[in-house]
Amino acid sequence: MKDRQQSSNNSIELLTFQLGDQEYSLDIMSVREIRGWARTTPLPHAPNFMKGVINLRGTVLPVMDLSQRLGLEARAHTNRNVIIVVKYEDVMTGLLVDAVSDIIALSDDDLQPPPDLSGSPSPNVVRALTLVGDRMIRVLDLAAIVTPSQIIAA
Amino acid sequence: MSNTPDPMAEIRASFFIECEELLEALQDGLMQLDGGDGDAETINVVFRAVHSIKGGAGAFGLERLVRFAHGLETVLDEVRAGRMHPDSEALKTFFVAADHLSDLVRVSRDDTPLPENQTADLLTQLNRLLGEDAASIDPLDEVEEDIDFQPMGLSLDLDLGLPDIGIDIAPPQPARYTVQFRPAPELFETGNEPFLLLRTLDQMGDCHVACHLDGLPDLGDLNPETPYLGWTIDMTTEADDNEIASVFEFVDGLCSLTITRVDGDAVVLSAPDTAESGDAGNPALPILDPAPFPPLVQDPAAAPTPTDPPQRPDDGPAVDRSPPTGASAVNAPAKPASAAANSVVRVDLDRIERLVNLVGELVINQAMLSQSLETSGLSPHSDAMNGLEEFQRLTRDIQDSVMMIRAQPVKSLFQRMSRIVRESSAAVGKDVRLHTEGDATEVDKTVIERLADPLTHMIRNAVDHGLEPTEMRVAAGKPEQGRVRLTAAHKSGRVVIEVSDDGGGINRSRVLQIATEKGLVAPDASLSDADIDNLLFLPGFSTASVVSDLSGRGVGMDVVRTAIQALGGRISITSVPGEGTTFSISLPLTLAVLDGMVVQVADETLVLPLNVVVETLTLRHGDVEQVHPRLNVVRVREDFVPLFDLGEELGYRAGVKDYEGAVVLLITQDNGANAALVIDKIQDQRQVVIKGLDDSFYRAPGIAAATILGDGQIALILDPSDIIANATGPGGLSVPASINQETPPQITGLSL
Numbered sequence: 001m002k003d004r005q006q007s008s009n010n011s012i013e014l015l016t017f018q019l020g021d022q023e024y025s026l027d028i029m030s031v032r033e034i035r036g037w038a039r040t041t042p043l044p045h046a047p048n049f050m051k052g053v054i055n056l057r058g059t060v061l062p063v064m065d066l067s068q069r070l071g072l073e074a075r076a077h078t079n080r081n082v083i084i085v086v087k088y089e090d091v092m093t094g095l096l097v098d099a100v101s102d103i104i105a106l107s108d109d110d111l112q113p114p115p116d117l118s119g120s121p122s123p124n125v126v127r128a129l130t131l132v133g134d135r136m137i138r139v140l141d142l143a144a145i146v147t148p149s150q151i152i153a154a
Numbered sequence: 155m156s157n158t159p160d161p162m163a164e165i166r167a168s169f170f171i172e173c174e175e176l177l178e179a180l181q182d183g184l185m186q187l188d189g190g191d192g193d194a195e196t197i198n199v200v201f202r203a204v205h206s207i208k209g210g211a212g213a214f215g216l217e218r219l220v221r222f223a224h225g226l227e228t229v230l231d232e233v234r235a236g237r238m239h240p241d242s243e244a245l246k247t248f249f250v251a252a253d254h255l256s257d258l259v260r261v262s263r264d265d266t267p268l269p270e271n272q273t274a275d276l277l278t279q280l281n282r283l284l285g286e287d288a289a290s291i292d293p294l295d296e297v298e299e300d301i302d303f304q305p306m307g308l309s310l311d312l313d314l315g316l317p318d319i320g321i322d323i324a325p326p327q328p329a330r331y332t333v334q335f336r337p338a339p340e341l342f343e344t345g346n347e348p349f350l351l352l353r354t355l356d357q358m359g360d361c362h363v364a365c366h367l368d369g370l371p372d373l374g375d376l377n378p379e380t381p382y383l384g385w386t387i388d389m390t391t392e393a394d395d396n397e398i399a400s401v402f403e404f405v406d407g408l409c410s411l412t413i414t415r416v417d418g419d420a421v422v423l424s425a426p427d428t429a430e431s432g433d434a435g436n437p438a439l440p441i442l443d444p445a446p447f448p449p450l451v452q453d454p455a456a457a458p459t460p461t462d463p464p465q466r467p468d469d470g471p472a473v474d475r476s477p478p479t480g481a482s483a484v485n486a487p488a489k490p491a492s493a494a495a496n497s498v499v500r501v502d503l504d505r506i507e508r509l510v511n512l513v514g515e516l517v518i519n520q521a522m523l524s525q526s527l528e529t530s531g532l533s534p535h536s537d538a539m540n541g542l543e544e545f546q547r548l549t550r551d552i553q554d555s556v557m558m559i560r561a562q563p564v565k566s567l568f569q570r571m572s573r574i575v576r577e578s579s580a581a582v583g584k585d586v587r588l589h590t591e592g593d594a595t596e597v598d599k600t601v602i603e604r605l606a607d608p609l610t611h612m613i614r615n616a617v618d619h620g621l622e623p624t625e626m627r628v629a630a631g632k633p634e635q636g637r638v639r640l641t642a643a644h645k646s647g648r649v650v651i652e653v654s655d656d657g658g659g660i661n662r663s664r665v666l667q668i669a670t671e672k673g674l675v676a677p678d679a680s681l682s683d684a685d686i687d688n689l690l691f692l693p694g695f696s697t698a699s700v701v702s703d704l705s706g707r708g709v710g711m712d713v714v715r716t717a718i719q720a721l722g723g724r725i726s727i728t729s730v731p732g733e734g735t736t737f738s739i740s741l742p743l744t745l746a747v748l749d750g751m752v753v754q755v756a757d758e759t760l761v762l763p764l765n766v767v768v769e770t771l772t773l774r775h776g777d778v779e780q781v782h783p784r785l786n787v788v789r790v791r792e793d794f795v796p797l798f799d800l801g802e803e804l805g806y807r808a809g810v811k812d813y814e815g816a817v818v819l820l821i822t823q824d825n826g827a828n829a830a831l832v833i834d835k836i837q838d839q840r841q842v843v844i845k846g847l848d849d850s851f852y853r854a855p856g857i858a859a860a861t862i863l864g865d866g867q868i869a870l871i872l873d874p875s876d877i878i879a880n881a882t883g884p885g886g887l888s889v890p891a892s893i894n895q896e897t898p899p900q901i902t903g904l905s906l
Contacts, residue, residue, distance in 0.1 A: 042806070043852065043854040043857065044854050045804070045805050055866050058518070
């Protein structure tokens with residue numbers, strides 16, 4: 001598998017992380033940094049997945065709970081939770097996840113399109129699926145997560 | 155002339171900045187003339203402004219700008235010479251022409267096209283002003299020959315581009331020069347060596363050097379570190395006097411030097427005592443002569459020794475670099491003008507922004523420091539605490555000073571508005587005069603920029619809707635000419651800008667009728683006059699029954715209000731039937747810091763703008779009365795004030811059941827009404843740095859911005875009026891119940 005990665009021109013690197021017992025990933029190019037859990041300042045009347053804002057070296061960073069954003073069950077937060085700071089179209093957002101696992105490199109060929117979810121009420125935020133060993137990893141579509149137009153669907 | 159594009163672009167940019175100032179002066183002057191308090195100097199200023207713009211434009215080959223400026227200048231010259239006395243019609247044309255001139259400047263700067271015919275029309279109008287007896291403008295001929303006139307009042311740089319000034323380098327002819335050179339005592343002290351200079355000269359051409367021994371003392375008295383000799387060099391060279399002078403660049407001020415062209419005038423006179431003043435007079439001497447220095451200067455032998463004083467700038471010695479072609483007079487007269495204005499520094503806004511941000515960080519850091527010192531249990535009288543106090547004061551001073559850098563007079567804004575009045579009054583056929591007051595009032599630059607659009611809208615409204623048509627004015631016994639007043643003033647730490655007209659006032663029955671028709675108000679609602687006036691701010695409201703050219707494009711006062719609120723400001727309206735309407739905007743002086751009251755609600759720290767807090771109360775038993783299940787009021791002296799539980803309104807906790815002992819902030823709302831907010835605890839009163847909330851994803855109602863506290867935590871800055879407007883709890887009916895408040899969707903892309 002390693003050989004294939006290097007020979008492929010369209011290889012991408014993914015940051016994988018845990019949400020509950022599921023494994024998700026994001027294109028590492030969109031990840032700015034990973035921070036430990038910090039207490040957020042809640043925003044009034046915010047949607048439930050908006051955890052609030054934190055101080056990221058002098059700028060105000062909105063943080064959303066990725067589990068809740070994806071419609072998974074909310075869990076109590078522990079100190080092991082981390083915030084992945086992502087940047088999409090110049091807007092920085094923090095994504096709260098359970099734990100960061102790994103960085104994997106794949107070629108585009110390894111990605112499979114997700115099954116058609118049009119019947120599902122949840123927003124289609126999974127861009128692709130991939131198998132690493134026997135683990136299935138969901139590749140998230142960052143745009144769908146941090147773009148406001150998707151909130152209404154959420 | 156072999157200018158690299160870069161310096162040219164820079165000079166060009168500075169020309170356009172200068173144009174802005176000149177246009178401002180032009181507007182000013184015209185206003186004064188219009189107001190009748192102009193004198194001979196005023197018209198001179200106006201004339202000079204146009205003339206300078208023309209001059210600069212000529213230098214950059216902006217032909218259309220030159221042509222128009224020339225036309226305007228010709229007419230102004232008639233006025234200046236006293237041959238023409240402008241009546242109000244003529245002044246109007248001048249104003250329009252000035253507007254057009256500024257348009258032309260703008261399109262020249264941005265290289266965007268502008269319909270030519272307007273220029274021609276205005277030129278024709280200007281021509282008409284000249285009448286038959288005066289010389290008419292011939293826009294083409296005269297300009298051509300006039301293009302290389304001498305620009306006045308502009309900085310020297312602009313001469314650069316004048317095409318036929320004669321700086322071009324003709325193939326050099328050998329010429330004879332006499333160079334007299336006598337080192338001053340300091341020359342040796344700085345490690346210079348006359349021999350090297352003489353050798354360099356020798357390499358430039360045929361030299362005959364005579365040494366003057368007259369100053370040489372007896373051997374016994376000779377100090378080996380003092381120069382005693384002088385030289386006269388007769389040289390024949392292809393180099394010009396500039397190049398000869400450049401040989402002496404590093405000893406400038408350390409010797410007496412005369413360079414004389416044998417068949418011409420003495421060109422360079424430099425002596426130790428005059429060199430300094432000569433230097434100061436030409437601080438920005440442009441490098442007019444880009445012709446390469448002769449290679450000899452770079453000759454290792456002639457190169458300055460490492461001990462040479464490094465402070466000699468490389469822009470050359472204090473030499474008038476004009477070529478000896480007789481054109482040297484062109485450069486000279488422009489210098490004093492720029493010397494008078496150099497108390498102003500132009501700074502890139504980015505640099506100021508960076509400074510402001512840094513000061514913001516400093517304030518946060520200082521807060522962190524004081525917090526940690528306080529928790530460390532130091533005595534309040536310890537040196538550290540005293541020093542900290544001093545530090546706080548300094549921080550505040552620095553902050554104020556930085557804010558002052560950003561502050562600008564609103565004058566430029568007001569001048570734009572006078573143009574709006576001219577244009578909009580012409581469009582609706584009303585005779586309107588704009589009176590401005592307090593245009594020296596200083597406001598943060600960002601505020602000024604973001605005020606332009608709402609103010610434009612308000613001015614247009616005043617002209618279009620506020621003022622009655624001329625017939626109605628006459629019928630009402632008012633002067634035909636409508637008045638719009640625009641004033642600015644500082645009031646208790648805020649800026650108050652008012653737009654008022656002397657029109658018919660708000661037609662309240664009509665407003666109410668429209669609001670009812672549009673379903674904004676229940677038909678049976680009983681509203682006070684102020685309530686009706688405030689209906690104008692509702693989204694989707696427009697009183698004009700006929701959509702005119704100017705306003706009524708569906709952009710109503712609600713947009714103005716939104717824009718003002720985004721600036722942390724408030725807008726209010728007062729109207730007297732038959733006498734006029736006044737819109738009053740109150741704005742914070744800066745968008746960067748805020749005097750805040752830090753409070754605690756349900757374990758969250760929040761900041762309220764201090765200026766909305768009227769007083770603080772602790773509730774006693776029986777202070778709170780329930781008006782109906784959704785509205786509690788608290789009695790404050792004679793008044794009943796609606797009570798809101800902040801924790802509940804923000805969704806942080808359930809409402810307090812028992813108000814006894816609760817801390818309450820009495821705040822004043824945008825509409826002037828008071829309200830009481832229940833909080834848990836008052837923590838502090840301090841300056842906080844405003845951090846914009848990125849609300850592209852979610853805009854929280856009632857939250858204006860955020861700040862970072864001393865412990866690094868983020869606290870939200872509240873907008874109390876917004877909270878109350880969106881209130882859902884027991885107090886949520888402070889707005890007239892009959893108005894269907896259409897709250898816009900909260901998820902918007904509006905950034906603060």
